[in-house]
Amino acid sequence: MWELTSHLHMKGGTFLEIIETGDGILLKNAEDFEPMHVFECGQCFRWHRQDDGSYRGVAMGRLLTVRKDSSSIMLQGATVQEFNSTWRKYFDLDRDYGQIKSRLAEDEVLKRAVEFGYGIRILNQDIWETLVSFIISANNRIPRIMRTVESLCACYGERRKASGAEYYSFPGPGTIASLSEDEVRSCGCGFRAPYIIDAARRVSGGEVDLDGIREMDTVHARKSLMELRGVGPKVADCVLLFSMHKYDAFPVDVWVKRVMEHFYIKEDAGLGRIQEYASEKFGNLAGFAQQYLFYYIRELFGRELSGSR
DNA sequence: TTGCAGGGGTCAA
DNA sequence: TTGACCCCTGCA
Numbered sequence: 001m002w003e004l005t006s007h008l009h010m011k012g013g014t015f016l017e018i019i020e021t022g023d024g025i026l027l028k029n030a031e032d033f034e035p036m037h038v039f040e041c042g043q044c045f046r047w048h049r050q051d052d053g054s055y056r057g058v059a060m061g062r063l064l065t066v067r068k069d070s071s072s073i074m075l076q077g078a079t080v081q082e083f084n085s086t087w088r089k090y091f092d093l094d095r096d097y098g099q100i101k102s103r104l105a106e107d108e109v110l111k112r113a114v115e116f117g118y119g120i121r122i123l124n125q126d127i128w129e130t131l132v133s134f135i136i137s138a139n140n141r142i143p144r145i146m147r148t149v150e151s152l153c154a155c156y157g158e159r160r161k162a163s164g165a166e167y168y169s170f171p172g173p174g175t176i177a178s179l180s181e182d183e184v185r186s187c188g189c190g191f192r193a194p195y196i197i198d199a200a201r202r203v204s205g206g207e208v209d210l211d212g213i214r215e216m217d218t219v220h221a222r223k224s225l226m227e228l229r230g231v232g233p234k235v236a237d238c239v240l241l242f243s244m245h246k247y248d249a250f251p252v253d254v255w256v257k258r259v260m261e262h263f264y265i266k267e268d269a270g271l272g273r274i275q276e277y278a279s280e281k282f283g284n285l286a287g288f289a290q291q292y293l294f295y296y297i298r299e300l301f302g303r304e305l306s307g308s309r
Numbered sequence: 310t311t312g313c314a315g316g317g318g319t320c321a322a
Numbered sequence: 323t324t325g326a327c328c329c330c331t332g333c334a
């Protein structure tokens with residue numbers, strides 16, 4: 001049953017049409033949006049593929065199912081109000097990815113990577129959740145990171161209901177600050193448990209202001225994040241890119257290191273050299289380039305090896 | 310069945 | 323620069 005049409009938004013020369021249906025929001029003409037690419041390019045850990053190919057997840061405290069049919073995207077469980085206040089920004093829908101891709105595709109390697117992961121979008125995720133998730137990601141693999149995050153939410157998140165389904169929010173810094181190391185460890189966090197508790201105490205106590213860090217330039221924001229225990233260059237760059245709109249951040253993990261050495265630098269290179277190279281070559285699109293490259297190299301060579309992040 | 314090697318960011322020595 | 327950290331997977 002279709003209801004109410006229609007909220008029109010300009011986006012890169014085409015109109016994104018937003019239609020409210022009985023059980024969600026339908027986005028027509030949503031270009032450059034492929035749920036599999038968005039949710040499986042390593043930027044998020046609470047989205048799960050369903051048997052019908054849709055993805056269901058909890059983000060920004062809400063349960064949502066995302067489904068793609070031909071050229072439309074269905075956001076099942078969302079209202080127009082939630083779309084405007086939350087999902088539009090979360091899915092970065094006001095950005096013209098077509099333009100970004102054509103600029104990146106001037107480079108031969110990225111041309112292939114962009115063709116492969118054509119529907120990637122960089123999500124604007126909650127900063128606290130992104131910080132904790134990527135502290136957990138250190139020395140870890142994606143399936144285990146997902147299990148650990150779910151376990152933290154199930155044990156210490158808030159239990160909520162939406163359209164008959166139960167789900168758990170991500171526990172806030174105040175909640176985690178009150179937990180013991182054993183309680184956090186028991187969720188599968190391992191040696192990262194003290195880092196997570198330390199971050200929770202400093203954030204909930206006001207010593208660290210995550211929103212304030214987001215307002216800094218990339219260099220200072222990165223430095224501030226790295227003052228947290230368990231946050232090195234890679235974790236800091238992921239937080240910058242996936243929750244703070246710092247699109248010049250270029251997270252370098254083993255896969256990105258491999259792809260940069262193999263295709264560009266042609267020899268072993270340290271982190272500093274790789275980031276310098278990326279910054280010169282991709283500039284303020286470095287973060288986008290990183291996502292296309294990561295998805296491309298991992299899907300081609302890595303998936304059966306590990307699933308690491 | 311068991312046990313061991315390997316993977317992966319950050320910290321501390 | 324290097325080993326330890328926690329846990330899972332793959333393979334003898």
